[in-house]
Amino acid sequence: MICPYCEHRCELKEGSAGICGMYTLKSGDVCERFPDSWSSYFVGHIESLPFFHAYPGAKCLIFGTASCNASCRYCSNAYIARTDPASVDFLKMSPEKLIKKAKAAGCHAIVFGINEPTVSYQSFRRLAIMAEEAGLYVGCLTNGCMRPEIAHDIGEISDFVNISLKSMSPDFYQDFVGIDAAEAVQRNIRIIAGLSHVELTTPVIESVNESEIKPMAAFIRSVSPDIPWHVFRLLPEFRMKDEHPPDIGHVVALLDEVRPLVPYIYFANFAGSRWLDTCCPSCGETLMLRVSPGGCGGKLTRYLLDGKNCPSCGSEIPILGSHCSWEGGLL
Amino acid sequence: MTIGIIDAVEWQSTVDMATGRVVQAESPLISLARGIQRDFRYPGDQNSASSEWVTDVGLALSSRYRPDFIFLNYANPSFFGIFGGDGGVSASESIGFAFDAVSRFVEESGYTPVILGSGGMLPLKERINISGLDGLENITGPVPSCATVTAPSEGDLDLLGSDPRIRTIMRAEEYIERFSPCAEQIPRIPNLILGAEEGYIFRGFGGMSRPIHSIPASESEIPVHSEIGPVSAITDIKSLILEHLSEDEKIALIMVEGVGTENFPLPYTPCANTDKGFAYQQGAGQYLALLTGDSIGRQPFPPACDHYREDGEESAYPFSGYFTSLPENSLGREYAGRSAAVGSRSIFTHATPGTDITVECCARNLYNFGTLSTIQERR
Numbered sequence: 001m002i003c004p005y006c007e008h009r010c011e012l013k014e015g016s017a018g019i020c021g022m023y024t025l026k027s028g029d030v031c032e033r034f035p036d037s038w039s040s041y042f043v044g045h046i047e048s049l050p051f052f053h054a055y056p057g058a059k060c061l062i063f064g065t066a067s068c069n070a071s072c073r074y075c076s077n078a079y080i081a082r083t084d085p086a087s088v089d090f091l092k093m094s095p096e097k098l099i100k101k102a103k104a105a106g107c108h109a110i111v112f113g114i115n116e117p118t119v120s121y122q123s124f125r126r127l128a129i130m131a132e133e134a135g136l137y138v139g140c141l142t143n144g145c146m147r148p149e150i151a152h153d154i155g156e157i158s159d160f161v162n163i164s165l166k167s168m169s170p171d172f173y174q175d176f177v178g179i180d181a182a183e184a185v186q187r188n189i190r191i192i193a194g195l196s197h198v199e200l201t202t203p204v205i206e207s208v209n210e211s212e213i214k215p216m217a218a219f220i221r222s223v224s225p226d227i228p229w230h231v232f233r234l235l236p237e238f239r240m241k242d243e244h245p246p247d248i249g250h251v252v253a254l255l256d257e258v259r260p261l262v263p264y265i266y267f268a269n270f271a272g273s274r275w276l277d278t279c280c281p282s283c284g285e286t287l288m289l290r291v292s293p294g295g296c297g298g299k300l301t302r303y304l305l306d307g308k309n310c311p312s313c314g315s316e317i318p319i320l321g322s323h324c325s326w327e328g329g330l331l
Numbered sequence: 332m333t334i335g336i337i338d339a340v341e342w343q344s345t346v347d348m349a350t351g352r353v354v355q356a357e358s359p360l361i362s363l364a365r366g367i368q369r370d371f372r373y374p375g376d377q378n379s380a381s382s383e384w385v386t387d388v389g390l391a392l393s394s395r396y397r398p399d400f401i402f403l404n405y406a407n408p409s410f411f412g413i414f415g416g417d418g419g420v421s422a423s424e425s426i427g428f429a430f431d432a433v434s435r436f437v438e439e440s441g442y443t444p445v446i447l448g449s450g451g452m453l454p455l456k457e458r459i460n461i462s463g464l465d466g467l468e469n470i471t472g473p474v475p476s477c478a479t480v481t482a483p484s485e486g487d488l489d490l491l492g493s494d495p496r497i498r499t500i501m502r503a504e505e506y507i508e509r510f511s512p513c514a515e516q517i518p519r520i521p522n523l524i525l526g527a528e529e530g531y532i533f534r535g536f537g538g539m540s541r542p543i544h545s546i547p548a549s550e551s552e553i554p555v556h557s558e559i560g561p562v563s564a565i566t567d568i569k570s571l572i573l574e575h576l577s578e579d580e581k582i583a584l585i586m587v588e589g590v591g592t593e594n595f596p597l598p599y600t601p602c603a604n605t606d607k608g609f610a611y612q613q614g615a616g617q618y619l620a621l622l623t624g625d626s627i628g629r630q631p632f633p634p635a636c637d638h639y640r641e642d643g644e645e646s647a648y649p650f651s652g653y654f655t656s657l658p659e660n661s662l663g664r665e666y667a668g669r670s671a672a673v674g675s676r677s678i679f680t681h682a683t684p685g686t687d688i689t690v691e692c693c694a695r696n697l698y699n700f701g702t703l704s705t706i707q708e709r710r
Contacts, residue, residue: 039540043639057644066540076698079541088540091462101536104467104481105639233339235698248342271650271693271700272337272344274353291351291649294695300644301351326643 001025006069006118007145007181020067021085022119032122037090039066039080039114041098043105046324047290049113049141050297052266052278053228054160054197055321056288057300058137059328061102064114065090065123070143071178072166074205074234074243081115095127099134106328109137109159117154118146128157137321141201143177144185144192151188155195160320162199162230163189168215176208186219193223197320200227201296203234203269206246210254217258226318229262231255232269232296245270264318268292278317285312332708333657334361335650335681337693338368339701348657348681348705351649356708360396360688364704367391373675373692375699376410379420381675381692382432388690389583392671393440400576400666401442402584402622402684404674405429409589409613412452412545413474414697422452422545422589429587430596442583445557445572447565447621449613450550450604451591455543456530459496466522468535469637471653473696474546476612477635478533479521491525499526509607510628524635537639539696547589547613554592554599564603565611569624569662576666584662586621588613588676609634615654618676618683622661631656650703652678661685663707681705 003010003018010018012025017033024033041063046055049062066088068081075082102110110131117124117140128138139160146154154161163185167173170182192198200220204210213231220227233246248267252275255265263281267273271294278288287305290298303323309316333348334356343365347354371388374380382405389403410416411425420428437444461468466483480487491500501524506512512520527533532546555562559575559582562568572582592601604611606626611617612634619630627634631654638653647655663670663686672689674680680691681703693703 040538042537045642089458089534091460091534093462097463101467105536235700245340248339270339270342271695271703272335272339272346272353274344289352291346293351293649294693294700295698299351299642299649301649302644 001028001030003030004147005121005150006147007179007184008069020069020119022065022067032120034065034085034090036094036123037065037092038063038098039088039090040064041091041101043107045299046109047300048295048297049111049139049162050201050230050266050268051139051160051162051199052230052288052290052297053199053264053319054139055108055137056303056319056323057326058108058324059106059326060109060111060139061098061105061107062111062113063098064112065120066115067119068116068143069119069145069179070116073176074203076235077115095130098127099131099136102131102136103134107136108324109139112140116143118142118150121150125153125157144188145179145181146188148187148191151191152195155192158196160197160199161192162201163192165189165200165202165216167209168212168219172209190223193227198227199230201230201232203232204246204251205234206244210246210251213254214258217261221261225262226264227262228264228266230297231265231267233267235269268298269296270294273298280310280313280315280317282315283310283313285310287317334706334708336361336364336368336704337701340372343368346650348650349647358706358708360706363395364688364690364706367395367690368702368704373694373699373702375417376406376675376692376694376697377414377417379407379416379418379425379428382407382425382429385673385675386432386436388673389436390439392673392688392690393442396669396671396688398669398671398687399581400572400584400663400668400670400686402662402672402674402686403436404586404588404676404680405432406588406674406676408587409449409452409547412589413543413547414541415544423594426590426594426596433585433587436585437583440583442581443558443575444583444585445555445559445568446585446587446597447555447602448553448590448592448595449547449586449588449617450553451548451593452545452589453530453548455532455546457496458534459494459527459531460534461525462535464490468533470533470535470537471636471638472614473539473541474543475533475538476527476531476546476549478525478535479635479637480523480525481521481637483523496528496531497525498528499524506633512628512633515631516628516633519636520633521635521637524633548591549610549612550591551603551605551610552592552601553604554590554595555602556597556599561600562602565617565620566624566626568621572662573666576668615679618679619658622683622685623658625660651682654678654682657682658685663687
């Protein structure tokens with residue numbers, strides 16, 4: 001039986017596991033080895049994931065499992081994404097219980113955001129459907145290397161999805177990500193963007209993929225110029241630990257060149273980034289202020305839109321949902 | 332205003348620490364900080380060279396700013412104990428490296444030292460899974476020996492009470508009666524505070540899943556090597572140092588984390604690390620006790636707290652973790668002369684000593700984002 005979830009298309013046999021180690025075949029059915037089992041769950045800002053144009057200010061219950069279907073050389077979560085899932089001390093918890101905790105903590109949303117949801121898709125799907133019924137928004141972060149049927153389903157069960165667009169090049173995916181999925185990722189971005197709110201994330205690696213910023217911007221524009229694009233200064237980790245982090249000035253210059261194609265570009269993953277605010281593409285007014293204390297995204301510090309419109313020129317800004325209060329509810 | 336300078340390796344940004352926004356600011360001290368950050372790149376929490384980094388930056392601050400009081404913290408032994416280190420360096424070797432670096436600082440700088448260990452490390456016995464409670468559990472940090480529970484049920488109390496791995500189960504009312512907390516702390520007191528027995532930490536909401544080798548012990552006594560006279564309690568160190576600074580002595584207060592009485596390599600006297608029978612955990616509470624002289628009840632936070640509840644858009648000091656203000660009564664603030672701090676324990680380095688200038692690693696969850704310095708423009 002071929003595993004139906006990701007582009008590795010592993011052949012599963014009774015009792016054996018595929019590349020991610022998270023699925024097995026039991027009585028002819030593909031089953032999770034560790035269903036409803038979470039490696040951790042905690043509260044975080046929606047902007048930290050990052051989502052900058054979905055429910056600004058929302059408090060999220062961020063959770064995940066273990067393992068991944070990719071094997072990025074620079075993985076920043078190797079301790080959980082590149083480990084044998086059988087060695088992980090999971091917290092077993094029903095969807096109902098996790099949702100109860102999210103609500104008790106005053107969360108607006110739940111987000112699968114620690115590792116790749118495709119490797120725990122059955123659990124994520126169950127949880128997402130129940131969370132929506134309970135009045136919570138649902139999101140996830142994904143590398144986009146899933147089968148098209150799963151991409152379609154993710155788009156249907158999620159309110160917002162951040163997809164990693166690591167490169168346009170098949171060679172890059174083979175060499176740095178360990179999965180032949182360049183075309184599949186682009187296909188899946190189109191599928192999910194047709195069904196859900198999508199933001200994209202690209203880690204920039206010095207002298208490796210920065211030359212792809214222009215073709216990536218052109219691709220994003222072809223899907224939708226409204227897609228927020230989060231460009232990360234890659235902090236080399238795991239097998240690239242000794243590499244040099246990208247030069248910030250150089251990357252900023254490259255991004256400025258493509259801003260006419262994709263107006264909502266953000267540059268982060270370093271403390272103190274000045275490129276996290278949302279500005280009106282029409283008049284330049286600053287609409288949402290954020291700070292980067294370090295780490296992937298940022299933290300919202302001021303929301304200056306008039307509803308979803310620029311208070312200066314009235315242009316409508318593409319934002320999913322309303323401004324949320326950390327203390328609960330909407331603003 | 333407290334100015335922050337972030338050095339993200341070959342790129343610097345100057346911010347208002349209270350708002351996190353970029354500001355245009357120039358002063359001799361700001362230039363000095365920028366230069367030091369350019370000159371000394373932080374090696375990383377799991378790199379044994381980080382102890383030498385603390386000493387190198389400390390010596391640079393000493394020669395370029397000439398403070399009368401300097402605070403240094405060396406967190407490497409603790410990080411190595413908890414997470415392991417790069418290059419096969421063991422936790423015990425990292426203690427040797429840290430004290431070599433401390434000795435070099437003392438010899439080359441000429442300061443009179445007060446050196447203390449924050450407490451030893453213990454092998455991790457087990458994580459106590461409290462995710463099944465009816466109430467909402469919460470834990471903070473990678474090695475949570477304390478936890479909170481909001482709205483615990485009677486069943487939760489029975490379950491927790493029967494667990495021999497849990498040492499303390501304290502309701503808010505009991506906590507208030509025992510520690511008489513200040514007005515700032517009271518709204519932060521959770522319904523229930525849990526404390527684990529030695530060798531155990533909690534697992535559940537808010538926790539991390541990183542592999543852990545050992546955990547910091549909460550010890551009733553910590554070692555202090557003091558060349559300005561004996562101290563009997565951690566909260567007395569601040570006043571003793573202020574007294575000697577007023578006599579024109581130049582003092583270096585040096586904290587080495589992850590070192591207790593059993594492996595402190597210098598002559599020492601044991602110093603009480605407790606308040607009303609509760610041992611300060613290695614972390615914010617202990618740093619505040621040392622640098623403000625405040626015991627548990629006078630600190631802004633209880634030993635376990637739901638910090639995430641206060642993290643909204645309006646919360647101040649976004650680069651200072653869960654600190655939403657910087658203490659007014661810290662040693663650096665109360666001393667009128669020049670003061671400086673440097674450390675590899677990131678946020679605590681600027682959030683607790685109140686010195687004119689601080690330089691720290693800007694590392695979060697072991698990810699090395701560079702360095703952060705702060706400048707108190709108050710003179």
